[in-house]
Amino acid sequence: MDISAAPIPWRRAPRDAVRVLWAGETWRSLMHLVTGAVVGVVGGTAIAALVATGIGGLFTIVLPVIAAGTLLVVNGLLTAVQRSRHSAFLDAEWPEGAFTPPVTFAPRALLAIVKSPRTWRQFSYHVIAGFYGFFAAALAVSAWTMGPAMIFAPLLGRAAGLEPRHWILCGAGVVVTFAAPWITRGLAALDALLARLLLGTSRTEALEMRVTDLAASRDSTVDAADAERRRIERDLHDGAQQRLTSLAMNLGIARATLNDLPEEGARAIAEAHEEAKQVLTDLRDLVRGLHPAVLEDRGLDAALSAVAARSPIPVRLRVGMGRRVARDVEAVAYFVVSEALTNVARHAEAANAAVEVDLEGDELRLRIADNGRGGADPQGGTGLQGLADRVRSVDGTFRITSPLGGPTVIEVELPCAS
Structure with a gap:
């Protein structure tokens, strides 16, 4: 490698110091701070007014609820605006899903939103932005205006005579002018850090979103x-x-x-x-x-009756369901019972079996029992692991008890909230 051809950082320093003055990132950061001051002051004023209204109406019932609901709505709107500002000027990326309190005045919904840590993080950012946004913008704008102004101090002093202080001001102006981009970027970066911590999602919330996405995909x-x-x-x-x-x-x-x-x-x-x-x-x-037509047309009771009738061993069937459940839950219940009875006929050496199906609230419970030789192992290749996987596909639970000598009992619980 030719060392002489390698770039030397200090040689680029003067060029970079000049280029940064008109770099797009610098001016986007300045616009970010200026708009942040406007949004922060307006939002902070609105929040302060609503808090004062709520405190002033503590002796009433309706006024604090209205003030709290409006405050949460304002919090959500400010969150959307601030996120949009960070995305537009600083290329910030936010996860899909607003994670912003919905517009509602229902007392129970308001209570849930108030108890959410996410709401208080967002609220904290808006309170901080009311102060930080103003002072950060003021500092950045001052650096950009005062620096060039001080550079021309010797010209202004020519009428009264140049003095050392004019050259000192000129030198200070040069320093401030070249420091202004970095001051601006630093203040914008600090604001971005605060927004990422307070307006973004915590690790727990990110995991919740991931679980929700995976559940929807499943x-x-x-x-x-x-x-x-x-x-x-x-x-x-x-x-x-x-x-x-x-x-x-x-x-x-x-x-x-x-x-x-x-x-x-x-x-x-x-x-x-x-x-x-x-x-x-x-x-x-x-x-x-694959999918029995009788299950689609007449429901789980009729479909399981057909399965029990076809079984080579006697099956006592009891189905207690006052209504039909979701189609995917019915399909899982049908295939669990069908495959379990097939396993009983092939492997259990049982004289009879019993199937009980009960719908209790929002849960469908299955119990398949036989008086066979027992010793059923889900890892033994008898299809029990497949049944467990099918049950888990609808967030159900699968349990099997099968000591040597029997009996074997399979218990399944399937959530079926309407």
Whole structure:
């Protein structure tokens, strides 16, 4: 590397000191401070007036509530204005979501807003801005005006005779003029720091926003997956299933009517007929597993009754629901019961099973029990982990108790607030 070609910072210092005088960042910072003074003084005056009004009306009931509500509205408006100012002049970025108190005068909503730390942080900034904005703008404007004015002190003193103080003022003016951009930027940076701390979001609030976004994304994904399952179920039911039914019927007619075929041909038709019926049965099971039509049309009670009727082991079913719940919750409940009973039939060696479904307030509770051999392990590949994941997709809870020797009990709680 050629050391002689490397830039030397001190060589650029004079050029940078001059350039900063008309740099865009410098003048944006100055405009930020000037507008901050206006907004700060107006906002501070409004806040002081509302506080005085509220204190003066303490012996009334309506006046303090109105003053408090108006104060919160003003706080929200000032927050929006200040954030816009910081974004316009200092390129500040704010997270999506206003995090600004809504316009409301409802006592309960007002109380919730008053208790929020975010409200008090914003309020603190506006109180500080009422003082800091004015003095910061005054200091910056003074630096820009007094510096050039002092530079021309020798010219003004020529009429009365130049004295050393005129040259001292001139030198001081040069220093102040070249320092003005940095004073302006420093004051604007301090204001930006205060705004980031008081008008921004805390780590807890940022996490809350992230959780909200993830929950919304998860809900949309679940809804999209459910809609896609219903579309596939509808396409299979109206398309492939109907054609397979027609094929099985035609093969059955051929098998019953064509009696003069060679033995090999008759056997081929019989095998094709049986295979078509088996494929049709498998396809019906697949369609039912995707999204059963009875669940959509008649609700969870009828759908679970069909599941219990198809089970190879006796199932005692009790459904206590006074109303239907959200479609995604119904789907999760259906698939949990269906898959659990399938596991019982395949792995539990149980003589019978019981399913209880109860809607209590805003919670749907499922209980699936069997008298099998127990020892069910969600990590054992029996589909229990998939059930737990499906339950968690709607913020539900999944518990399983399965000691060796049985019984196995699965308990599920699904939130279903209307």
